[in-house]
Amino acid sequence: MLTYTYIEKGKFALVEKPKPKIIAPTDAIVRVTMSSICTSDLHIKHGSVPRAVPGITVGHEMVGVVEEVGSEVTNVRLGDRVTVNVETFCGECFFCKNGNVNNCTDLNGGWALGCRIDGGQAEYVRVPLANQGLNRIPDSVSDEQALLVGDVLATGFWAARISEVTEEDTVLIIGAGPTGICILLCVMLKHPKRIIVCEKSEERRRFVEEHYPDVLLTPPEDCKDFVLKNSDHGGADRVLEVAGADDTFRLAWECARPNAIVTVVALYDQPQVLPLPDMYGKNLTFKTGGVDGCDCDEILRLIETGKIDTTPLITHRFPLSEIEEAYRIFENKLDGVIKVAIV
Numbered sequence: 001m002l003t004y005t006y007i008e009k010g011k012f013a014l015v016e017k018p019k020p021k022i023i024a025p026t027d028a029i030v031r032v033t034m035s036s037i038c039t040s041d042l043h044i045k046h047g048s049v050p051r052a053v054p055g056i057t058v059g060h061e062m063v064g065v066v067e068e069v070g071s072e073v074t075n076v077r078l079g080d081r082v083t084v085n086v087e088t089f090c091g092e093c094f095f096c097k098n099g100n101v102n103n104c105t106d107l108n109g110g111w112a113l114g115c116r117i118d119g120g121q122a123e124y125v126r127v128p129l130a131n132q133g134l135n136r137i138p139d140s141v142s143d144e145q146a147l148l149v150g151d152v153l154a155t156g157f158w159a160a161r162i163s164e165v166t167e168e169d170t171v172l173i174i175g176a177g178p179t180g181i182c183i184l185l186c187v188m189l190k191h192p193k194r195i196i197v198c199e200k201s202e203e204r205r206r207f208v209e210e211h212y213p214d215v216l217l218t219p220p221e222d223c224k225d226f227v228l229k230n231s232d233h234g235g236a237d238r239v240l241e242v243a244g245a246d247d248t249f250r251l252a253w254e255c256a257r258p259n260a261i262v263t264v265v266a267l268y269d270q271p272q273v274l275p276l277p278d279m280y281g282k283n284l285t286f287k288t289g290g291v292d293g294c295d296c297d298e299i300l301r302l303i304e305t306g307k308i309d310t311t312p313l314i315t316h317r318f319p320l321s322e323i324e325e326a327y328r329i330f331e332n333k334l335d336g337v338i339k340v341a342i343v
């Protein structure tokens with residue numbers, strides 16, 4: 001079967017591999033009907049994910065049809081349409097029981113698919129611990145509607161949840177790429193008083209303006225003043241930093257009011273400085289990412305009932321055989337791309 005494979009730092013390629021087989025009784029084989037490209041794939045390509053294993057098939061955002069299940073898989077049946085979770089988790093260890101599935105202590109726990117084991121930019125994928133890693137897609141929900149559930153939308157949902165957003169809050173979201181917009185959609189479900197989105201690309205600001213007209217928008221250079229002017233207590237009550245640029249971590253805590261929650265979802269290419277003397281007395285609470293992707297059933301229900309719609313984010317579609325072109329467009333942010341569907 002055709003796969004898109006991490007060869008070495010800086011190089012992915014289309015490679016033929018044998019179709020995956022069930023290895024453990026908790027495995028399932030899923031025929032991938034649609035996958036997507038995530039910024040984390042680019043992080044692997046650029047060598048900034050040290051645990052990524054050369055030779056693995058990349059891709060960790062996908063939906064498909066269950067083709068084969070191991071003897072202990074009870075959550076899904078052959079022929080079910082499913083979303084695949086970016087995270088593999090056992091559901092039984094200390095961290096899983098506390099909802100911190102990203103820190104699952106299983107050998108394959110956490111982000112394994114498309115990083116440490118073969119992922120979903122391929123025709124088929126083996127999903128370990130499938131009882132936890134697969135969620136059935138409701139019949140009325142299309143593949144495109146469900147495509148982002150297992151990763152980027154799960155991240156948005158989780159980030160909005162841990163940020164403890166209330167209806168009194170001014171929420172600042174830094175970065176309106178795919179993850180930032182998914183966070184925006186999930187923050188909107190909490191009905192805060194104001195949402196400010198800071199984004200440097202004019203094209204992406206336009207996208208937000210067009211689709212979510214109630215959101216306030218600012219470019220990074222005006223962000224601090226804008227937030228000060230458009231908040232009630234000298235800064236944002238909640239800040240979600242998604243951009244991961246050189247100076248956005250600083251921007252995030254600078255725009256926060258005293259005692260705010262700053263949630264850092266971004267995956268940085270470089271270490272960041274936490275200048276405690278500069279922020280002394282601000283009494284901030286920092287929360288940091290990796291997503292705990294254990295709310296996928298709830299997210300699918302929100303999609304089914306029309307409360308979340310990520311389909312406007314899917315701006316481009318390519319067959320797997322043309323995935324290199326899809327990467328070129330996604331990586332260089334060409335042609336107004338937000339997300340690409342590989343079909």
Ligand SMILES: [Zn+2]
Binds near residue numbers: 151
């Ligand atoms: Zn991802």
Ligand SMILES: [Zn+2]
Binds near residue numbers: 090094103104105109
């Ligand atoms: Zn676990």
